[in-house]
Amino acid sequence: MPETNDLSQKVQSLRDQLNNWSYRYYVLDDPAVPDAEYDRLYRELKALEEAHPELVTADSPTQRVGDVPLDAFDQVQHEVPMLSLDNAFDDDDLRAFDNRIRERLDVSDTIAYVAEPKLDGLAISLLYENGELVRAATRGDGQTGENITVNARTIRSVPLKLRGDNPPARLEVRGEVVMPHGGFAELNARQEAAGQKVFANPRNAAAGSLRQLDSRITAERPLEFYAYSLAQLEGQPWPATHSAILDALKHWGLRVNPEIRVCEGVEALLAFYHGILDKRDKLDYDIDGVVYKVDRLDWQRDLGFVSRAPRWAIAHKFPAQEELTVLNGVDWQVGRTGALTPVARLEPVQVGGVTVSNATLHNIDEIRRLDIRVGDTVVVYRAGDVIPKVVRPIPERRPADAQTISLPSNCPVCGSDILRGDGEVVARCTGGLICGAQQREAIKHFASRRAMDIDGLGDKLVDALVDEGLIATVADLYRLEAARVAGLERMGEKSADNLIAALETSKKVGLGRFLFALGILQIGEETAKNLADCFGDLDGIRHASLLLLLAVPDVGLEVARAIGAFFAEADNEAVIDGLLAAGVTPQSSGQPSAAFVSSLTLAHLLKSAKRLGMDLEGIGDKTLETLGSHFASVAALSQAAAEGAGAEPGGVRSGVMVQMARALAADDWQARLQQAEQQAASLAARAPAHTESRPLEGQTWVLTGTLESLTRDQAKQGLQQLGAKVAGSVSKNTAMVVAGAAAGSKLAKAESLGVEVCDEAALMSVFKENGIDPGAL
Known part of the structure; x- marks a missing residue:
């Protein structure tokens, strides 16, 4: 008997430890141990339970693997209806809601609300009795839902047992099940590889996963749960406010969305709305608006309900991200690298607050997979600054004369053959330098405002210079002579002199802008800036191993390969050498980032090598960190x-070093790792001893009005170099508003909120004091 008791205590201790780590991970967002340690204890518990099945309990972490398939879901009658919400579609609707609240309550002061992202998933109810999860149900029609208990138990962020020694006798929690973007992408990749149906969006994937009759399938899906309200509470007193309810839910071990805030008054709600709208594309889950609830529960009771919606809450919807329209045709665009991209020509439609008439179709494989045809009614998606894309057709609306879309056999610009290699997604023009699209677009991009910013070198002048044979590459720009330029149509001596002067001025440019100007595949402004900040000079980037490039923020596998391929191409290197020989001098600190250098550990190199194909299959990241x-x-x-x-x-584990020996010997990996290690050491020798905080770190600045001595982009880059975040709207958290000429509503809002305002001269003084040269931005 004592041995049985000791074993039971051991099993319970393991359960308690694993449940506590899950609470730290999911609820507090504060992981206590590495995943490997959690997995080790989990395996130990599972082995003990398999050897002693009489010790298995319903709340054990091992009981999330799913059960035998069901024939059908049972119906559940909600004891407290799961109601819907009224909607606000603009700021005026929200102000009207706030006015109604204050009028009904006869309150003249501001109302405290709880503001939370409106998660785009599946609403469910969780019922706990004496701390144990006894039932989970879908919303259904609000009165009747489906019993999905066996599936909900597989979700790791759904506690099987509440925390604390004195849980409520009865607790019903309402919340949302979502599928994170990363998990959604991995799930669709697995589905496609297995020849199974891929999901249209994370919400559909979450809903489909929760409604699986075989819960073992649900257990394999990356689902997450966020609690947002309480329907029943027995055995303990109700909190006084909704925000206190959320705190209690967290105390009991339930995850609450970290973006939720208490806001005083309607202006604070609007600031939250616009802030979360700006942040929307950076979240790892879909949201389609914001929900506001009166915080005080006694006021909620006083306000009551109308029809099937509470008077004390409202959903503030985001602009629609998907709409229907008609595909009128397809154009094939040739990019700077010769890649052909199909562009949909659409019947104009409002999506996400803007009129969309063009959208990407990605590539011919995607067109064929979706079976999109000219004449189809299609779903168009746009989110934030994301390029609009055609998501799918509506086959039942397809006209009889709909036309199949085919890849052209010849370049639409120069007529050269189109080449598409085996296994390659992208089709490319073989015209190379003779293809006007590639040649001209590369030069136009190089000269553009966000790149080298060569004043006066517009698209028509680039075309004229190419047509006359005066330039063939970007390096040729710096060999131009004013006399020859002046002879072009619509040019004269003064215009030619101005162009030569602008070219001279552009020679002194920030390294990030120079990298962006080169037009490296997949390298945008932010990635170019990150490369410049991390390496500190051009030479380090030109010769960097892919293993080092993978440590740069925002640089993934494909981007790293694109950078490496660009600098490995002799023609590209020759153009860069030509630019440097002509006096182009990319401005940089000359010092690698201390934070970047410190990340170039042996563990990072090994993990990066694995991503690049080194045969370390079965050796996890935690093991590579240990090594x-x-x-x-x-x-x-x-x-x-x-x-x-x-x-x-x-x-x-034993055997890892044998596998490591084989992997190092294959494909010259030992030499490649040592080369990367040497490059990292060279960077470390030039890096500052420590990372100094930037003077505007953590501050949010807003630019408004017209600046005279520098462009808005230059001002933004300068502020970002000093550590500031540059936002598009003013809130009480804004540190400074820079007001140029003809500043309007943002200036007025700053003054109403008491936010500090400075003029352009003050901004220039900040730059001067901190060694920022606006001309080099």
Whole structure:
């Protein structure tokens, strides 16, 4: 008997530890241990429970794997109806809602509301009795839902047992199940690889996963749960406010969305709305608006309900991201790299607050997969600054004369053959330098305002210079002579002199802008800036190993390969050398980022090598981190690997070093890792000893009006270099508003909120004091 008691206590201790770690991970967003440690204890618990099944309990973390398939879902009658919300579609609707609230309550002061993102998932109800999860149900029609308890139990952020020694006798929680974007992409990739149906969006994927009759399938899906309200509470007193309810839910172990805020008054609600709208595309889950609720529960009771919606809450919807329209035709555009991109010509339609008449169709494979045809009614999607895209056709609306879309056999610009390699998604024009689209677009991009900003070198002048044979590459621009330029149509001596002067001025440009100007595939302004900040000079970037590039923020596998391929191309290198020889001098600190250099550990190099194809299959990132921290260098790791089994450091399973030895010997990986290690050491020798905080770190600035001595983009880049975030709207959290000529509503709002305002001269003084040269931005 004592041995059984000891074993039972051991199993319960493991359960408690794992549940506590899950609480830290999901609710507090404060992981207590690495995933490997959680997995180790989980395996230990599972082994003990398999050996002693009588010790298995319903709340054990091992009981989330799903059960035998159901024939059908049982119906559930909601004891407290799951109601819908009225909608506000603009700021005036929200102000009207706030006015109604204050009038009904006879309150003249501001009302405290709870503002939360409106998650675009599936609403469910969780019922706990004496702390144990006993039922989960879908919303259904609000009165009747489906019993999905076996499926909800597989979701790790749904606690099977509430925390605390004195849980409520009865607790009904309402919340939303969503599928994160990363998990959604991985799920669709698995579905496609298995030849199964892919999901249209994360909401459909979440709903479909929760309604699986086989809960073992649900257990494999990346679902997350966020609690947002309380329907029943017995055995404990109700909190006085909705915000206190959310705190209580977190105390009991339920996850609450971290973006939720208490806001005083309607202006604070609007600031929250616009702030979360700006942040929307950076969240890892879909939202389609914001929900506002009166915080005080006694006021909620006083306000009551109308029809099937509460008077004390409202949903403030975002502009629609999807709409229907007709596909009128397809144009094939040739990019700077010769890639052909199909562009949909649409019947104009309002999507996401703007009129959309063109949208991307990605590539011919996507067109064929979706079976999109000219004449189809199609779904168009646009979110924030994302390029509008055609999501799918509506087959039942297809006209009889709908036309199949085919890849052209010849370049629509120069007539050269179109080449599409085996396994390649992108089709390209083989015309190279003779293709006007590639040649001209590369030069136009190089000269554009956000790149080298060569004043006066517009599209028509570029066309004229190319047509006359005066330039063939961007390096040729700096060899132009004023006399020859003056002879072009619509040019004269003064215009030619101005162009030569502008070219001279552009020679002194920030390294980030120079990199962006080169037109490297997949390199936007932000990634170019990150490259410049991390490496500190052009030479380091030109020769950087892909293993180092993968440590740069926003640089993933495909981007790193694009950068490496660009600088490995001799013609590209020749053009860069030509630019430098002509006096173009990219401005940079000359020092690599200390934070970047510190990230170039042996563990990072190993993990990056695995992403690039080094055969480390089955060796997890945690093991690679252990190896990286244990061995001082690639040479030390290689020497230990040569010793084979038994050379593994503590915590690393037997056999890893044998596999590591094989992987290092294959495809020259040891030499490649050592080369990257040497480059990292060279960068470290030039890096500052520590990362100094930037003077405007953590501050939010807003630019409004017209600036005279620099462009809005230059001002923004300068502020970002000093650590500031540059926002598009003013709120009480704004640190400073820079007001140029003809400043309007943003200035007025800053003054009403008491936000500090400065003029352009003050901004220039800030730049001067901190060594920022606006001309080099």
